[in-house]
Amino acid sequence: MTSLKPVRGTHDIMNEECRGHRHVASVARTISHRYGFAEIATPVFEFSEVFRRTLGEISDIVTKEMYSFEDRGGSEITLRPEGTAGIARAFISNGMAQNLPCKFFYEGPMFRYERPQKGRLRQFHQVGVEILGVPTPQADIEIITLGAHILRELGVAHKTVLEINSLGDRESRSAYSKVLVAYFTKHRDALSENSCTRLGRNPLRILDSKDKGDHELVADAPSMSDYLNDTSQAFFDEVLNGLKSLGIKISVNPRLVRGLDYYCHTAFEFTTKVLGAQGAVIAGGRYDGLIEQMGGPSTPGVGWAAGIERLSMLLSELPSSLRPIAVIPVDKEAQSKAMNIAQTLRESGYVVDMGYSGNLAKRMKRADRMNACVAVLLSGDELGRNSATLRDLDSGEQSEIPLDDLTDRLSAFR
RNA sequence: GUGGCUGUAGCUCAGCUGGUUAGAGCACCGGCUUGUGGUGCCGGAUGUCGCGGGUUCGAAUCCCGUCAGCCACCCCA
Numbered sequence: 001m002t003s004l005k006p007v008r009g010t011h012d013i014m015n016e017e018c019r020g021h022r023h024v025a026s027v028a029r030t031i032s033h034r035y036g037f038a039e040i041a042t043p044v045f046e047f048s049e050v051f052r053r054t055l056g057e058i059s060d061i062v063t064k065e066m067y068s069f070e071d072r073g074g075s076e077i078t079l080r081p082e083g084t085a086g087i088a089r090a091f092i093s094n095g096m097a098q099n100l101p102c103k104f105f106y107e108g109p110m111f112r113y114e115r116p117q118k119g120r121l122r123q124f125h126q127v128g129v130e131i132l133g134v135p136t137p138q139a140d141i142e143i144i145t146l147g148a149h150i151l152r153e154l155g156v157a158h159k160t161v162l163e164i165n166s167l168g169d170r171e172s173r174s175a176y177s178k179v180l181v182a183y184f185t186k187h188r189d190a191l192s193e194n195s196c197t198r199l200g201r202n203p204l205r206i207l208d209s210k211d212k213g214d215h216e217l218v219a220d221a222p223s224m225s226d227y228l229n230d231t232s233q234a235f236f237d238e239v240l241n242g243l244k245s246l247g248i249k250i251s252v253n254p255r256l257v258r259g260l261d262y263y264c265h266t267a268f269e270f271t272t273k274v275l276g277a278q279g280a281v282i283a284g285g286r287y288d289g290l291i292e293q294m295g296g297p298s299t300p301g302v303g304w305a306a307g308i309e310r311l312s313m314l315l316s317e318l319p320s321s322l323r324p325i326a327v328i329p330v331d332k333e334a335q336s337k338a339m340n341i342a343q344t345l346r347e348s349g350y351v352v353d354m355g356y357s358g359n360l361a362k363r364m365k366r367a368d369r370m371n372a373c374v375a376v377l378l379s380g381d382e383l384g385r386n387s388a389t390l391r392d393l394d395s396g397e398q399s400e401i402p403l404d405d406l407t408d409r410l411s412a413f414r
Numbered sequence: 415g416u417g418g419c420u421g422u423a424g425c426u427c428a429g430c431u432g433g434u435u436a437g438a439g440c441a442c443c444g445g446c447u448u449g450u451g452g453u454g455c456c457g458g459a460u461g462u463c464g465c466g467g468g469u470u471c472g473a474a475u476c477c478c479g480u481c482a483g484c485c486a487c488c489c490c491a
Contacts, residue, residue, distance in 0.1 A: 005464095005481090005482075008481085059489095060488080064489095082490095110491080114488090115416090115487095117484080117485070117486080118484075120491085124491070125491090128491090194488075210487075277485080278490070282491075304491095310491060330450090359448080359449085361447075361449085361450065362451095363450090365450095365452085366451085367451065369451085369452095372451095375450085377450075389449095389450095391451090393452080396452090398450085
C-alpha cells in the first residue's frame, strides 16, 4: 500500500464523492441543454502550441503548470489545463464559423501542475460552456443566467455571490492600463514585492492583490469604471440591466480582473466563502480576441468554467439513489431460477442486487447493507408451488405470493 | 515555487517528559440464531507506527532528510 499511492494531487473518486461529481455534471449538462447548448468533447491532450497561443506565453498556467511531454512521434503534447483552448481549436479546425452562433457545453478532467490544496488538485474536473459568434450582451446575460440556474438547481446558490466587472473594449482597457501603471509606478515603494513584478507583466492583477499594504493603494487607485468609453459602458449597462430584469443578484466588483489579453468587457465569478482560499466556483468572461489570436476568423466569444470538485463540496445533500431489490436464493435448487428472475426484473427496469454466495442470513445482511427495500426469497419448495416469499425490509412483513404476481407486487416498492 | 501544521489498523484517532508483547471506537469476519437483515451479547483477524538515515543499551516517541496530506501565499475552477 505504501508504494502504490496515486500521484500527488490525484486521487480515486468513489462512492459518495463519485455520486456528488456525477450529480453536479449531470445537472449542469441538463440545464445547459435546456438553454440550447450542445455537448462537445474535445481531446484531453492537444499540441502544446494550442495552449501557448491561447493562454499567452507569460501566464502562470503556461510557464509553470502545464503537463507537457514529447510523444513517441516527437510531437509536443500537453494535457489540457482548461477547456476553452481546445474548443477554440475545434471551432477553427472544423470551420464552424460557417454556422454561427455556436453554443457548447463540455465536461471532463483538466490537469495543472500546482501545489495541491483544498479545492485544488492536479487532476480536477470542470464543466463549462461557451458561446461563439455573438457580439452582443445577450450572450453574456444568457450564459451568466445559466450559471445561476445551475447553482440554484444544485441547491448551492445561497452559498455564492455573483461578482461582475467590465474590462471594457481594447481601447478602454489600454487607456486604463496606462493610467494604472503610472499610478502604481509612482507608489512603487509602498507596493508589495509580488505586485511589483505584476506591474511589469500584468498590472490589472494588482487590483485583486491579497496583500494588506496593497489594499490601501488599490483603494485610491483610479477605477476602471472611469475609463470605460461610451460603447463599453453601454455594453456593461446592458449586461447589468439584463441580469437584473431576470432577477439575478449581482455585486459589481471593480477589482475583479482577468489576466489574459484577449479578455474584454464582461468578467464574472460566482464565489463562495465556505471553501477557504479557493473561492471561485464558476468563473468566466468575454474573450472577443481569442479565436483571431489563434489564427481563426475574428469571432466573439463568451463562456465560463466551473470546478466540479468545488461545487460538489458545496452540495449539502445528494439526491437519494434508487433502492435495490434483493433477490435471494435460499437453497441450491433455487439458484438458477433466481438468476432468471433477477434478469427478468432487471430487464423490466428494476434495480436488482443478487449476491454470489452465502447462506440466507448472510444474504439478508448484504441486502440490508445495500439498503434494499424488499427481498425476494426463493426456495426449491416454493418454486415447486410456483411462488416466492416477498419480504418488506423496512416493516419486516413477509408473505408468500404467486410468482406470476411478482412484478406487480414489486411495483409498490418502486 | 515559498511558509506553517500533520503522517500510528480499511476509517477516525489515543499512545504523557524515549523503556521492552502498539491500543480504542467504527467497519470487517465468525458465533449466539445449520430458512431471515437492521438492535443486542460473545469471540476473531488486521499494523514493516509514511519512507530512509542518525542519536541511544533501547525510538511510534528525539534529530536530519525525503515523500505525501492539510492550510496559507502564489495562481485559479
